[in-house]
Amino acid sequence: MATANPQRPEPQTLTWWPWEEQKRMWLRLYNAPRIFALAQRKETFATPHDVLLDNGAFRLLRFHRQTPASHKQPVLFCYALINRSYILDLQPDKSLVRQYLARGFEVYLVDWIPPAAPNPSLTLERYAWDLLGQAISSVLARHRGVSGLHLLGYCMGGTLSAMFTALRPELISTLTLLAAPIDFAAGDPLLARWADARHFDADSFIAAHGNCPAWFLQTCFLAMNPVQSLFEKNVALYEQMTDLGRVSNHFRLEHWVNDNVPIAGETFREFVKRLYQGNELVRGDFLLGARTVDLRRIVCPLLLLTASNDHLVPPGSTTRLAALAGSSDVAAKQIDAGHVGLVVSASAQRDFWPAATQWLADRSSPATVDGE
Numbered sequence: 001m002a003t004a005n006p007q008r009p010e011p012q013t014l015t016w017w018p019w020e021e022q023k024r025m026w027l028r029l030y031n032a033p034r035i036f037a038l039a040q041r042k043e044t045f046a047t048p049h050d051v052l053l054d055n056g057a058f059r060l061l062r063f064h065r066q067t068p069a070s071h072k073q074p075v076l077f078c079y080a081l082i083n084r085s086y087i088l089d090l091q092p093d094k095s096l097v098r099q100y101l102a103r104g105f106e107v108y109l110v111d112w113i114p115p116a117a118p119n120p121s122l123t124l125e126r127y128a129w130d131l132l133g134q135a136i137s138s139v140l141a142r143h144r145g146v147s148g149l150h151l152l153g154y155c156m157g158g159t160l161s162a163m164f165t166a167l168r169p170e171l172i173s174t175l176t177l178l179a180a181p182i183d184f185a186a187g188d189p190l191l192a193r194w195a196d197a198r199h200f201d202a203d204s205f206i207a208a209h210g211n212c213p214a215w216f217l218q219t220c221f222l223a224m225n226p227v228q229s230l231f232e233k234n235v236a237l238y239e240q241m242t243d244l245g246r247v248s249n250h251f252r253l254e255h256w257v258n259d260n261v262p263i264a265g266e267t268f269r270e271f272v273k274r275l276y277q278g279n280e281l282v283r284g285d286f287l288l289g290a291r292t293v294d295l296r297r298i299v300c301p302l303l304l305l306t307a308s309n310d311h312l313v314p315p316g317s318t319t320r321l322a323a324l325a326g327s328s329d330v331a332a333k334q335i336d337a338g339h340v341g342l343v344v345s346a347s348a349q350r351d352f353w354p355a356a357t358q359w360l361a362d363r364s365s366p367a368t369v370d371g372e
Contacts, residue, residue, distance in 0.1 A: 070104030080156035114261035118210030122264035187314025
C-alpha cells in the first residue's frame with residue numbers, strides 16, 4: 001500500500017488558496033469607494049485641545065483631561081521644525097499625547113507655524129531661546145507653585161530642547177529626548193554625508209531659495225529609502241485593502257509624511273553649517289547669540305529614547321548626551337523600530353511608552369487636592 005507523501009499538499013489545498021485570494025480581490029473592489037474617501041480625509045490632532053497662545057511663530061496647545069492631573073509638573077512637547085507636530089497625536093490608539101494623559105499629566109505642545117516668507121530674524125537663537133522660552137514661561141504661569149516642567153523633545157525639537165535646558169536648567173524638571181540629534185557625527189548618518197561642506201553649500205542654497213523648501217526636504221527623505229518609500233508601502237496598502245481600519249491608519253500616516261513644511265532659511269543654514277558640518281554642540285563651542293550652550297549644565301533627570309532602525313538619527317547621536325550632560329540620573333531605552341515607528345508603531349504604544357511615562361511619573365511630585 002502506498003504511503004502519503006508529506007511534501008505533497010492535499011487536493012483541497014490546491015484549490016483553497018485561489019478561492020481565498022479571489023474573495024480578497026472582490027473585497028478590495030467592494031471597498032474601493034470607501035478607500036478613496038479615506039484617502040481624501042485630512043485629519044490632524046486626535047485629542048481635543050485648546051489653543052492658549054498663537055504668536056504667529058507657534059501655537060501653544062493644551063490637551064483636555066477627563067480627570068484632574070495626578071502629577072504636579074506638566075509635560076511640554078517640543079516637536080521638530082520639519083513636518084507637523086500632530087504625529088504625536090495621530091490617532092486615538094497611536095497617540096503619545098494620550099499616553100501621558102493616561103499617566104496623569106497635564107500635557108502641552110509647541111505647534112510650530114512654518115514661515116510664510118524668508119525672515120532673517122528666525123534664527124536658531126530665536127527658536128531655541130526666545131520662542132521655546134515663551135512657551136515654557138506660558139505653561140509655568142498656569143501652574144502656581146511649580147518651578148519647572150517636564151520637557152520632551154522629538155528629533156530636531158529634541159536638539160532645541162537640549163539647548164534650552166543647558167541655558168535655563170532651573171526651569172526643566174526632567175528632559176526626555178526622542179531620536180534627537182546631539183552628536184551629528186555619530187553613526188555616520190547619510191544626512192551628515194549629504195550635508196558635508198565639500199558637497200553642499202548651505203549659504204548658496206539659502207541665497208537661492210530664501211527658506212529651505214518643503215519639496216527639498218521631502219525629496220531627501222524619499223531618497224534615503226526609495227524602495228520602501230516608492231514600492232513596499234504601496235504593496236502593503238494593496239494587501240490592507242480588505243481591512244478599512246488598517247487602510248485608515250495607512251492614509252493618516254501618509255498624510256502626515258507628505259505634510260512637509262519649509263524651514264526658516266537662517267535656522268536651516270545654522271543647523272547645517274554649525275551642527276551637521278561643525279558638530280559644535282559636542283565640541284562645546286556652540287553659541288546662541290552670546291550664550292554658550294554647555295551641555296554639562298543639563299543636570300536634571302535625563303531619558304534618552306532611540307530606535308534601532310532609525311535612518312535619520314542613529315541611536316548613538318542621541319545617547320552621546322549621556323556622556324556630555326551633568327545629569328546623575330540618566331536612563332536610555334531603545335526599540336526595534338524606525339524614526340517614526342518609535343512613536344506610532346503598535347509595539348511602541350503597547351510596551352515602550354507605558355515604561356517611558358512611568359519613568360516620568362516616578363520623577364514627579366503628586367498634585368495637591370486643588371490640582372495645583
